[in-house]
Amino acid sequence: MARSTSAVVVGAGIAGASTALALRRQGLAVTLVDAWEPGHAAAASGGEHRILRASHGTDELYARWSRDARVGWLQLAEQTGQELFVQCGAVMLAREGHTSWEDASRQTLTRLGIPHFVAPASELPARLPVLDSHGITYGLWEPEAGFVYARRATVATTEQFLHEGGVLRRGRVITDSREHPQLDGRPLEADVVVMACGAWMGGLFPRSVRRLVEVVRQNVIMIEPPAGETAYDHGSFPCWIDHGNNAYGIPAAGGYGFKAVLVWKQLSIDLDEEDRIVDATSIARTRRYISQRFPGLADRPISGMAVGQIANTIDTHFLIDRHPEHDRVILVAGDSGHLFKHGPVVGDYVAGLALRRYETDPRFRLGARGTIDPASRPQ
Numbered sequence: 001m002a003r004s005t006s007a008v009v010v011g012a013g014i015a016g017a018s019t020a021l022a023l024r025r026q027g028l029a030v031t032l033v034d035a036w037e038p039g040h041a042a043a044a045s046g047g048e049h050r051i052l053r054a055s056h057g058t059d060e061l062y063a064r065w066s067r068d069a070r071v072g073w074l075q076l077a078e079q080t081g082q083e084l085f086v087q088c089g090a091v092m093l094a095r096e097g098h099t100s101w102e103d104a105s106r107q108t109l110t111r112l113g114i115p116h117f118v119a120p121a122s123e124l125p126a127r128l129p130v131l132d133s134h135g136i137t138y139g140l141w142e143p144e145a146g147f148v149y150a151r152r153a154t155v156a157t158t159e160q161f162l163h164e165g166g167v168l169r170r171g172r173v174i175t176d177s178r179e180h181p182q183l184d185g186r187p188l189e190a191d192v193v194v195m196a197c198g199a200w201m202g203g204l205f206p207r208s209v210r211r212l213v214e215v216v217r218q219n220v221i222m223i224e225p226p227a228g229e230t231a232y233d234h235g236s237f238p239c240w241i242d243h244g245n246n247a248y249g250i251p252a253a254g255g256y257g258f259k260a261v262l263v264w265k266q267l268s269i270d271l272d273e274e275d276r277i278v279d280a281t282s283i284a285r286t287r288r289y290i291s292q293r294f295p296g297l298a299d300r301p302i303s304g305m306a307v308g309q310i311a312n313t314i315d316t317h318f319l320i321d322r323h324p325e326h327d328r329v330i331l332v333a334g335d336s337g338h339l340f341k342h343g344p345v346v347g348d349y350v351a352g353l354a355l356r357r358y359e360t361d362p363r364f365r366l367g368a369r370g371t372i373d374p375a376s377r378p379q
């Protein structure tokens, strides 16, 4: 088989930008196409920051990937001279009677030799004085976890790609009735075509992807900590995941305030037409949650809000596979709300798949995947 020499990557979110950079480093002539600016506000990768942690239940692959990606982020930070990853740690709050995910994560971290420790409930008030640890059995702590400045890292990846000789162009790619990608009325011409359009993938690939994903809205609230107080800063507080309450967040950093996301219901989102404004019910529920878990923030003003989207698969595994009918076309979809952290590793993985170094991992395949029940789609 002839060696691939050219590639087009569509979607300059973290998946596409990282893949474009990886393919460029393999010596291909690569064009990265996006309908908007890399890291724009409606892209999932355009958020302020994203948690990087290795805890992932029994799954070893994502645990390993997150560790490798951490190194990738540190290397990119050195290459670009920007702070991209902040190692503030992450704590998974195991709820009384529902600790199976944290228990499994703990075993996986132990098996893989990933640094972690368990802080029993009795220690939490001393370790995290601003957290109300009511209902929590223990905290599973990863001291080498933290967060990545998402938009900054997406732009930095794209800039590094340009610096290394890649080409970026603006354009909206569409697909024809056979799901063949086209730009400006012509099929995309390249040895390798990677479609990494995040939550837009279902619309572009109604037959191959649409039934495998559900796009869900995420409402982000940022709270301004009390003046002069550092207890909510990334120097004092880790990233946190409160599984029992379907909530997670990031300490104050980069001037964004203390971030909290509460998933109280599967909410729908119109990717292109809707104003990105958090609704009053979500604000009220998130505030109520914050005032219970972080009482010191109960009356503090909201300093920022953001609306994002994730594309869930039924088993939360990504979709990374060849198009069933177009062998040159690789599809990257179904981020399931946890792809960002893995950015540099996903880029290398997709590039290796595109260059036929391996078949995709069975868990990422399009075929034999559960479809999403239409009745369970978000409202």
Ligand SMILES: Cc1cc2nc3c(=O)[nH]c(=O)nc-3n(C[C@H](O)[C@H](O)[C@H](O)COP(=O)(O)OP(=O)(O)OC[C@H]3O[C@@H](n4cnc5c(N)ncnc54)[C@H](O)[C@@H]3O)c2cc1C
Pocket (backbone or CB within 6 Å): 010, 011, 012, 013, 014, 015, 016, 033, 034, 035, 036, 037, 038, 039, 040, 042, 043, 044, 045, 046, 047, 049, 050, 051, 052, 171, 172, 173, 174, 196, 197, 198, 199, 200, 204, 218, 219, 220, 261, 307, 308, 309, 310, 335, 336, 337, 338, 339, 340, 341, 342
């Ligand atoms: C609130 C929130 C919190 C999250 N927290 C975490 C976290 O803590 N840790 C973590 O790892 N992950 C987290 N995630 C998930 C993470 O942000 C996503 O998995 C990741 O950013 C997905 O990247 P992507 O490149 O696949 O998609 P995107 O970033 O959405 O990029 C897709 C790109 O494709 C472009 N595009 C779309 N259609 C077309 C077209 N027709 N033609 C050309 N270009 C097109 C878009 O403009 C966009 O730039 C979170 C997500 C949200 C919303």
